[in-house]
Amino acid sequence: MRQKLVVGNWKMHGCSADNRRLLQALVSGLPAAGNTAVAVCVPFPYLAQAQSLLAATPVSWGAQSLSEHAQGAYTGEVSAAMLADFGCRYAIVGHSERRAMYGETDAQVAAKFVAAKVAGITPILCVGETLAQRESDETLAVVTAQLDAVLDVAGVAAFAGGVVAYEPVWAIGTGLTATPAQAQAVHAAIRARIAARDTAVAAGLQILYGGSVKAQNAGEIFAQADIDGGLVGGASLVVDEFLAICQAANR
Ligand code: PGA
Numbered sequence: 001m002r003q004k005l006v007v008g009n010w011k012m013h014g015c016s017a018d019n020r021r022l023l024q025a026l027v028s029g030l031p032a033a034g035n036t037a038v039a040v041c042v043p044f045p046y047l048a049q050a051q052s053l054l055a056a057t058p059v060s061w062g063a064q065s066l067s068e069h070a071q072g073a074y075t076g077e078v079s080a081a082m083l084a085d086f087g088c089r090y091a092i093v094g095h096s097e098r099r100a101m102y103g104e105t106d107a108q109v110a111a112k113f114v115a116a117k118v119a120g121i122t123p124i125l126c127v128g129e130t131l132a133q134r135e136s137d138e139t140l141a142v143v144t145a146q147l148d149a150v151l152d153v154a155g156v157a158a159f160a161g162g163v164v165a166y167e168p169v170w171a172i173g174t175g176l177t178a179t180p181a182q183a184q185a186v187h188a189a190i191r192a193r194i195a196a197r198d199t200a201v202a203a204g205l206q207i208l209y210g211g212s213v214k215a216q217n218a219g220e221i222f223a224q225a226d227i228d229g230g231l232v233g234g235a236s237l238v239v240d241e242f243l244a245i246c247q248a249a250n251r
Helices: 016-029 044-054 080-085 096-101 106-118 131-135 139-154 180-195 199-204 215-222 239-250
Strands: 004-009 036-041 060-063 090-093 122-127 163-166 206-210 229-232
Touching (some): 106 122, 106 139, 139 180, 180 199, 215 229, 215 239
Parallel strands (some): 004 229, 060 090
16 A cells, blocks of 8 residues: 655745744654655755754655756756755655746756756656646646656656645635545546556555645545545644644545
């Protein structure tokens, strides 16, 4: 059985004092045993804080993006090696907010995915359709094209032990969620797409759902066969809510 994974995506929220309270409450509230791994992806300036507070705990940490370049004259960018230097296990790649607001292309997303892998960081590759694309029945075409763009560059072996997050754009931060059946259909399609290249890699792939996951809907979403946990935005900032989501994954 695949291990479940719940990842908090703090986005551009937090300050040292709040982060400390949140992370300490998270660590002390997590169940001692279970089949669920937990991680938080924090803003870059707080990676050192996450590292010092989480290093001796079962909670992993990561970044929300990274540069596709190894080093050089890229003002404002952060490399994969720098993330590794702060103990990051994960880096989110291709979040829809990065694609929509900062113009990240499929080619850049693929390059970032590879850069993370080179540094030993597990990329969490985000894919997902807009409402207009869903309404015109393009969901699977959009999601598979986003996936193929990375598969073609990185190769299927780069997805071994990997993480993909299906995040319908229309469900992010809106309070709308895909129904469990809608999400499961896309997750199954993602796994099938990978299986067409390598069945063992597909079987081990953790496919997370993201988009308004809350304590109240997490259980039914995580009960789907191809949903291996969640990428949680807003609810990851409220420790009781996030803990309840982690517990829902554990069932
Ligand atoms: P949300 O965000 O849970 O606030 O909808 C999810 C995400 O963008 O990763």
